[in-house]
Amino acid sequence: MSSRSVWIMAIVFMLALLLMILPMPEWARPFRPQWVTLTLIYWCIALPHRVGVGTGFSLGILLDVLTGTLLGQHALGLSVVAFLSVQLHARIRVFPFWQQALAVLVLLVVEHLFALWVMGAIGQTPPGLTYWLVPLIGAVLWPWIFVTLRDVRRRFKVT
Amino acid sequence: MLAVALSLVLMVLDHRFAHLQQLRNTLAFLTYPLHLMADLPVTTGRWLTKATATRSQLVDENQTLRSLNLKLNAELQKFESLQAENIRLRNLLDASYKVGDRVLIAELSAVDLDPYKQQVVINKGGASGVYEGQAVLDAEAVMGQVIQVTPFSSTVLLITDPSHSIPVQVLRSGLRTIAVGSGRINELNLPYLPTNSDVQEGDLLVTSGLGGKFPSGYPVARVTQVNRAPDNAFAQITAEPAAHLDRSREVLVVWSVTSASSFENETQEAMPEPDEDAAEATTEETQ
Numbered sequence: 001m002s003s004r005s006v007w008i009m010a011i012v013f014m015l016a017l018l019l020m021i022l023p024m025p026e027w028a029r030p031f032r033p034q035w036v037t038l039t040l041i042y043w044c045i046a047l048p049h050r051v052g053v054g055t056g057f058s059l060g061i062l063l064d065v066l067t068g069t070l071l072g073q074h075a076l077g078l079s080v081v082a083f084l085s086v087q088l089h090a091r092i093r094v095f096p097f098w099q100q101a102l103a104v105l106v107l108l109v110v111e112h113l114f115a116l117w118v119m120g121a122i123g124q125t126p127p128g129l130t131y132w133l134v135p136l137i138g139a140v141l142w143p144w145i146f147v148t149l150r151d152v153r154r155r156f157k158v159t
Numbered sequence: 160m161l162a163v164a165l166s167l168v169l170m171v172l173d174h175r176f177a178h179l180q181q182l183r184n185t186l187a188f189l190t191y192p193l194h195l196m197a198d199l200p201v202t203t204g205r206w207l208t209k210a211t212a213t214r215s216q217l218v219d220e221n222q223t224l225r226s227l228n229l230k231l232n233a234e235l236q237k238f239e240s241l242q243a244e245n246i247r248l249r250n251l252l253d254a255s256y257k258v259g260d261r262v263l264i265a266e267l268s269a270v271d272l273d274p275y276k277q278q279v280v281i282n283k284g285g286a287s288g289v290y291e292g293q294a295v296l297d298a299e300a301v302m303g304q305v306i307q308v309t310p311f312s313s314t315v316l317l318i319t320d321p322s323h324s325i326p327v328q329v330l331r332s333g334l335r336t337i338a339v340g341s342g343r344i345n346e347l348n349l350p351y352l353p354t355n356s357d358v359q360e361g362d363l364l365v366t367s368g369l370g371g372k373f374p375s376g377y378p379v380a381r382v383t384q385v386n387r388a389p390d391n392a393f394a395q396i397t398a399e400p401a402a403h404l405d406r407s408r409e410v411l412v413v414w415s416v417t418s419a420s421s422f423e424n425e426t427q428e429a430m431p432e433p434d435e436d437a438a439e440a441t442t443e444e445t446q
Contacts, residue, residue, distance in 0.1 A: 014193065017190075017193055018193055018196055018197055020271075021193065021194065021197045021270050021271050021272070022197050022271065023197065023198075023200075023201060023269040023270065023271050024271055026405065029271060029274040030274050032271070032274070053161075053162045054162070056162070057162040057165065057166065060166070061169075061186065062186065062190060065183060065186040065187050065190055066187075066190050066193060066194075066272075067271075067272045067273040068272040068273055068276060068278045068307070068314055069273045069276065070170050070173050070174060071169050071170065071172075071173040071179055071182075071183060072165075072166040072167065072168075072169035072170035072173060073166075073170060075162070075165075075166040075169065076163060076166035076167065076170070079162035079163055079166060080163065083162075118170060119275065122170075122174050123321075123322075124275065124276070124321060124322070124342075125275070125321050125342035127274075127275050
């Protein structure tokens with residue numbers, strides 16, 4: 001992997017992290033899509049031999065520090081999601097868009113389930129039903145994210 | 160598998176012990192550029208508004224501030240005589256009292272943290288002398304306390320976070336208790352008061368100063384509902400924070416200075432080390 005590929009990937013992940021903390025109006029805050037998870041899933045599917053559990057874990061730790069959650073809360077979810085996406089990459093790749101979106105929905109829900117479990121374990125007030133709308137929003141956004149990141153990957157020849 | 164185990168270990172360590180604070184602070188410092196970038200649009204917008212303000216707007220604002228200043232100064236005269244009286248009376252009782260508080264004005268960064276935790280980021284950090292556990296106020300009342308410090312920013316846990324409790328006192332009756340965050344931005348709970356305790360709707364809660372984190376005597380919240388069910392040992396009391404937790408832009412970080420009765424000599428010594436932001440810091444005298 002050339003150092004340029006690493007840089008492109010790092011920039012994409014940085015943008016995703018930035019989107020997670022960009023200020024939004026108060027009413028929209030609970031609906032923020034899981035940008036980092038979506039980006040991670042894309043790279044795991046596209047380059048499973050490069051991106052994997054380690055990347056997911058490091059991203060999770062950064063996200064925990066950035067958003068002030070318990071250290072490891074996002075790391076746990078993202079590691080599991082990265083593992084599952086790498087395992088399923090061959091299958092998800094050949095799916096049509098809508099079927100891909102469904103698979104991604106499952107992965108996003110898995111991440112949220114782990115986060116919810118951690119919140120429950122440390123006695124934080126459990127979030128309301130809007131919490132489960134977030135993976136749905138992410139799944140709806142998936143085709144656009146997929147196309148955008150695929151273009152980025154081809155344009156800059158990230159391998 | 161290793162990553163899962165590692166995350167679990169990290170979570171347990173972070174939740175149960177304070178060992179990871181150093182790691183957290185280092186990582187937070189590394190990710191500080193991201194905070195800056197997220198904050199950039201809002202900062203630029205505010206700078207543009209300032210740069211394009213018309214003369215008449217500025218004159219208007221100046222006038223309003225001038226009249227406000229006059230009014231506040233008039234109130235301060237009364238306050239000063241009251242304070243002198245208070246110190247005299249406390250001297251008679253041989254009681255200790257607070258000499259004063261030093262405050263530093265900080266601004267909230269436009270950064271969204273986890274929506275299910277009540278935290279905000281301010282733009283002053285270790286370089287300005289901010290430390291962990293320090294009290295943070297807005298113009299009206301107590302907002303919360305600092306939980307994480309990096310050199311140029313710090314994270315503040317608001318008093319309404321469910322993991323936050325603050326020792327308070329009912330101003331009218333002097334009753335002491337603890338106010339616990341509810342997780343909602345406009346509500347605090349007072350779960351430890353018996354059904355027959357002397358609390359009414361509309362009572363002001365002020366910090367009691369017990370626990371040592373918050374300086375005493377600052378307003379915290381106003382009681383909005385008292386529910387005394389006869390079959391419960393404790394009354395269900397809710398209060399609304401007096402600070403504008405979701406609206407304030409500027410906040411005050413407080414160093415409280417306490418001393419024994421011979422205060423003239425100790426005032427200077429008890430003051431914390433001045434820093435480069437000393438120009439922004441003022442000394443407020445409170446009883």
